[in-house]
Amino acid sequence: MILRPRVEDARTIGYYLGKVIVGLGTVMLLPMVLGIACNEFNPALDFCIGAQISLIIGILLIKLCDTDKDLSWMQGMIVVSLSWLVAMVLGAIPMFLSGHWHSFLDACFDSMSGFATTGLTLVQDLDHLALSHNFWRHLIMFVGGQGIVIVILSLLVKGTSGAFKMYIGEARDEKILPNVVNTSRFIWLVSIVYFILGTLVLGVVGITEGMSKGSAFFHGACIFMAAFDTGGFTPQSQNILYYHSAAIEMVTIVIMILGAINFRLHYHIWMGNRREIAKNIETVAFFFSVSLLFVLVAVGLNQMQVYPYASMLFRKGFYQFISGHTGTGYGTLYAPQFISDWSQLALVGLIIAMALGGAVCSTTGAIKMLRVGVVMKALFQDIKRVILPDKSIVIQKFHHIRDVFLEDHQARTALIITLAYLALYGVGSLVGMLLGYPFLSSLFESTSAAANVGLSCGITQPAMPAALKITYIFQMWAGRLEFISVFTLIGFFVAAIRGK
Amino acid sequence: MNSIKLLLRIVFLAGLFLCAARACYAQPVSSTDLINNATRFDAATISYEGEAIGDIMYRGNFAWVNLHDGTNAIGVWLEGPAAKSIQRTGSYQSKGDWVEVTGTFRRACILHGGDLDIHAETVRVIKPGRSYAEKLNIRKINFALVLLVILGVAWILKQLKFK
Numbered sequence: 001m002i003l004r005p006r007v008e009d010a011r012t013i014g015y016y017l018g019k020v021i022v023g024l025g026t027v028m029l030l031p032m033v034l035g036i037a038c039n040e041f042n043p044a045l046d047f048c049i050g051a052q053i054s055l056i057i058g059i060l061l062i063k064l065c066d067t068d069k070d071l072s073w074m075q076g077m078i079v080v081s082l083s084w085l086v087a088m089v090l091g092a093i094p095m096f097l098s099g100h101w102h103s104f105l106d107a108c109f110d111s112m113s114g115f116a117t118t119g120l121t122l123v124q125d126l127d128h129l130a131l132s133h134n135f136w137r138h139l140i141m142f143v144g145g146q147g148i149v150i151v152i153l154s155l156l157v158k159g160t161s162g163a164f165k166m167y168i169g170e171a172r173d174e175k176i177l178p179n180v181v182n183t184s185r186f187i188w189l190v191s192i193v194y195f196i197l198g199t200l201v202l203g204v205v206g207i208t209e210g211m212s213k214g215s216a217f218f219h220g221a222c223i224f225m226a227a228f229d230t231g232g233f234t235p236q237s238q239n240i241l242y243y244h245s246a247a248i249e250m251v252t253i254v255i256m257i258l259g260a261i262n263f264r265l266h267y268h269i270w271m272g273n274r275r276e277i278a279k280n281i282e283t284v285a286f287f288f289s290v291s292l293l294f295v296l297v298a299v300g301l302n303q304m305q306v307y308p309y310a311s312m313l314f315r316k317g318f319y320q321f322i323s324g325h326t327g328t329g330y331g332t333l334y335a336p337q338f339i340s341d342w343s344q345l346a347l348v349g350l351i352i353a354m355a356l357g358g359a360v361c362s363t364t365g366a367i368k369m370l371r372v373g374v375v376m377k378a379l380f381q382d383i384k385r386v387i388l389p390d391k392s393i394v395i396q397k398f399h400h401i402r403d404v405f406l407e408d409h410q411a412r413t414a415l416i417i418t419l420a421y422l423a424l425y426g427v428g429s430l431v432g433m434l435l436g437y438p439f440l441s442s443l444f445e446s447t448s449a450a451a452n453v454g455l456s457c458g459i460t461q462p463a464m465p466a467a468l469k470i471t472y473i474f475q476m477w478a479g480r481l482e483f484i485s486v487f488t489l490i491g492f493f494v495a496a497i498r499g500k
Numbered sequence: 501m502n503s504i505k506l507l508l509r510i511v512f513l514a515g516l517f518l519c520a521a522r523a524c525y526a527q528p529v530s531s532t533d534l535i536n537n538a539t540r541f542d543a544a545t546i547s548y549e550g551e552a553i554g555d556i557m558y559r560g561n562f563a564w565v566n567l568h569d570g571t572n573a574i575g576v577w578l579e580g581p582a583a584k585s586i587q588r589t590g591s592y593q594s595k596g597d598w599v600e601v602t603g604t605f606r607r608a609c610i611l612h613g614g615d616l617d618i619h620a621e622t623v624r625v626i627k628p629g630r631s632y633a634e635k636l637n638i639r640k641i642n643f644a645l646v647l648l649v650i651l652g653v654a655w656i657l658k659q660l661k662f663k
Contacts, residue, residue, distance in 0.1 A: 040592065045640040052647035059654045097640070127553040127568055130592040210557030210564070236554055236566070238573050244557070244564045246613055306607070312614035334535045334572065334616060341538075341608070 004499030005492060011065040012075050013082070018061030020083040020149060024090055025054030027143060028136075031094070035132035043130035046094035054090045077488035080149050084477055087148050088112040091140055098133050100124050102462045105469055110137070112473045115144035116480035117363055119232020119329035119454020120472065122462045126237040131218065134235045138222040144480075145229025145259070145363035146191055150184045190266050191228065198224035198255050202248065209245045223248075227255040229363040232329025232454030240319075241332045246311075249319055252330055260286070260326035260358025262370075264401060281373040281398045282359045289372065290325060293353045297321050300346025317346070320455065325353035327364035329454020338457040344440060347457075351444055354453045355425060365452025365479050367421045371414040373398060378411035420483045424450040424475055431471045432459065450475035528600065531572035538607035538616060548574065548618055549600040549626065553590040556583050565589075567599055576601050577612065578620040588629035598627040 028051035035044030071079065091114070092107035101107040106122040113120045114137055123129065123137075199220045206216030219235055226233045236242040240249060258266075265283070268276045277283050297317055307313045316332060323330045338347060357366025381396040388394060396406040404410075428446025433439060437459055445459040449472040460472070478486045528549045534541055550567030557564040563583035566573040568590065578601065590596030603620035606612075611619075 040634070042634060042637050042640065043592075045637065045644055048644045049640065049647060052644065052651050056647065056651050056654050059651075059658050063654075063658045127573065127590055128592055128595075210559055211555045215555050236573070237568070238566060238575070241575065241615065242554060242566060242573070244575050244577075244612060244615055244617070307614050309610065312608060312610070315613035316608070332615070336535055337538070337616070340536070 002495045002499040005496055008067075008069070009072075009075060011067050012069050012071060013078050014061045014065030015067045016071060016075075016079045017082055017086065018058045018063075018065060020079070021054050021058030021061065021086060021090065023058075024087055024148070025051045025058055027139070028054060028094065030139065031132040031136040034135050035130065038131050040130040040132050043094075043098060043132045046097040047132065047136070049097060050090065050094040053093060057090075074488060074492070077485040078492050081477075081481060081485040081489040083149055084112075084115060084481060087115050087140075087144075088473070088477075091115060091136075094136060095123075095133065098130065100126070100129055100133070105466060106462055109469050109473055111140065112476050113454070114138075114140035114231065114233060115148060116452050116476040117141050117145045117226075117229045117231040117327070117365070118449060118452045118476045118480075119226070120449060120456055120460045120476075121233065121454075122460065122469070124462060126235075129235075134222060135218075137233050138225040138231070138235075141229045141231030141233055142191070142195075142225040145225075145231060146184075146187055150187065186267065187263050190263060190270070194228055194255075194258060195221075195224055198228060198251075201251055205245070205247045205251055206243070209243060209247060211243075223252060224255060227252045227328060227330065228259040230256060230259045230327040230329075230358065230365075230452070231363075232323075232331075234330070239331045241334075246315060249315060249332065252328075253319065253322055256323060256326040256328045256330065259328070259363045262359035262361045264361055265359065268401065276401065279399045281377075281400045282369040285369040285373040285376070286325075286358065289353070289356055289369070290322070293325070293349050293356075294318060294321055296349030296352075297346045300343040300349055303343040303345065304341060306341045321350055321353055324350050324448075324453055324455050325356065325358070327354070327357050327366055327451060327453050329448065331455055335456045335458040335460075338444065338455075339441065347440055347444060350455075351447050354447045354451045354455065355421070357451055365450075367418050367451075370400065371418055373400075374406065374410055374414040375418060377406050378414075381406060417482060421450065421479070424479060428471055428475050431468060435465050435468055445472075446475065450479040452476060452479050528569075529605075531569045531574050534574065534605060535572060535616065538605075541605045542607040544605055545602065545621075546605045546618070547600060547602045548576075548605075549598065550574070551590045551629070552586045552588070552596040552599050556586060556589060558583065565599070567601065568596075575615060575617045576603070576620050576623075577609075577617055578603075578623055582620065582623040585623060585625055587625070588631075590629065592632075593634070594629055594631040596629040597625045598629070600624045600626050 028047050032044050032047035032051060035041065035047060088108050088111045092104060092111040095101055095110060096104050096107035100123050101110065102124065109122050199217065202220030202223055203217035206219055207213055211219065222235050234240060234242065240252060262282055265276060265280060298313060301307055301313060301317045307316050319332055355366055356372055357368050358364030360368045360370045377396050377398050381394055384394045397403055398406060425447045428450055429443040432442025432446055441457050441459055444457045448455050528547045529541065548567065550569035550573065552565050553568045553573055554566055558580060561580050563578055563580050565576050565578065565583055565586060567576055586597050586599055588594055588597050601618060601620040602622045603618045605618050607616055608614040609617050
């Protein structure tokens with residue numbers, strides 16, 4: 001029997017959702033201030049309107065649903081999944097008001113793409129977009145990359161029990177410190193330290209590459225936010241190709257890899273435990289995955305003979321590859337070039353890399369290296385069981401911060417999430433094909449959306465069918481939250497309708 | 501006399517041919533054409549025009565400028581003095597100079613790590629850019645003021661404790 005949710009459930013969800021919305025409205029004040037400082041008064045008004053709508057809704061929800069109860073697991077998951085949808089809609093308001101998006105759906109698409117750190121975009125005339133709007137596009141990647149709810153819970157939520165449920169619901173499997181609020185604050189500390197360093201480095205490199213000082217540091221800040229959070233937005237329409245700079249490409253490769261590393265690993269590196277890098281199952285899996293898949297891509301590109309020199313192969317082949325593998329989506333190619341200049345083998349290598357992603361508890365999407373590592377270990381264990389005598393006890397270990405004995409439930413969980421991702425990639429591809437796009441292009445774009453990558457082979461553009469835009473929005477949302485909180489929300493609505 | 505007539509005819513036809521060739525040559529190619537048919541245009545001398553956007557990035561005696569023709573922007577590698585003829589680039593607050601370049605198109609430039617680019621031989625500003633004067637949107641101001649009042653009411657309601 002399905003139990004209908006109680007009014008008390010809705011109240012608690014509404015209360016915490018209200019807090020998240022108030023937090024979001026407050027974040028909108030940052031680009032508003034930037035707009036005023038840069039004499040961009042209409043864009044500042046866009047953010048003023050967006051912030052006020054958010055604050056009104058948030059305050060009313062807090063007032064109407066006022067409660068002192070902590071969140072249950074179900075409520076925590078629903079708060080997370082709803083928060084992302086509400087953030088998408090509210091975050092799209094200033095974008096839509098700017099007039100650079102064709103429709104509110106397009107603005108919602110970019111808003112979700114930003115929060116989910118995907119990087120697919122439907123913006124028009126990006127090269128004339130106001131600085132404050134451009135800042136907002138990158139800021140939502142920074143906020144979304146750390147986790148919208150983490151941002152709020154590290155500031156507004158007092159009880160750590162409810163905070164922990166929302167932390168898990170936002171696809172963070174691991175705590176770094178015993179207290180989840182402290183964990184959130186540590187994630188912010190890491191991000192802000194890297195933000196300052198990354199912006200400085202990118203700014204200085206930009207100046208040496210001929211950019212004006214103001215522009216170099218503004219671009220540096222934006223590029224850092226989108227690279228570290230494996231997002232993929234850039235301030236100009238040509239993406240990273242705009243800079244025509246090997247130095248900027250090198251720096252962004254380092255930042256993208258830093259963003260794809262588990263925050264727990266960052267913590268251990270910061271604490272001086274550098275040996276963990278070489279031993280950790282995720283870094284080992286990432287190393288093997290990058291090595292093997294790049295061989296595929298390189299062989300594929302060699303078939304086309306477009307990039308005959310090593311420097312070209314690195315800047316065009318490896319750059320897109322590592323950008324795809326870390327889930328960033330930065331590119332130095334025009335979208336149609338993937339189809340015209342890359343062989344099918346190279347594209348398949350890139351699609352697999354996008355589908356696998358970076359580390360858990362990082363800012364990347366996709367299946368993730370820990371799961372890949374665990375599934376491979378489980379496979380080896382089963383092979384050993386077959387090969388060794390029946391009475392032998394087969395034990396499989398892996399190292400992830402500490403030595404862990406592989407248990408069946410770990411393999412099962414990893415496999416379920418892996419299968420869910422594969423299904424998500426498949427569904428998006430099917431919708432693409434139903435709407436008339438070729439198989440490989442559909443698979444490429446679908447994987448890019450669901451794995452929160454952002455590379456495009458040309459399907460994503462304002463003229464694409466609304467059904468596909470909605471499909472990609474769903475994929476970005478479900479892929480970023482890793483399904484559980486999304487399934488809980490669906491279950492909640494089913495229970496509300498069919499429950500007794 | 502006949503030979504003079506023949507010579508004049510040849511000169512006339514040659515002139516006509518050159519004019520036609522020049523007209524074809526000068527016809528600018530769109531960015532979409534260049535990107536979608538990059539193999540066909542590879543290493544060809546083409547004419548391309550667009551709005552100069554973002555920064556003009558000087559690199560030694562040369563510079564990069566990105567020209568946006570309304571659909572895509574393409575990077576143009578040109579000599580420093582030629583880049584100096586571009587006075588204004590496009591941004592939120594300005595429309596950049598509309599620039600025509602003729603030069604060699606590369607699908608994957610060996611000199612620039614495989615970038616799809618144009619190495620300009622001639623650069624000409626067709627139409628100078630201008631700055632935009634931002635007019636405040638009165639409807640947005642009014643809407644923001646109404647929202648401010650509602651926000652104030654909502655905040656007061658939040659402070660009140662109903663029994």
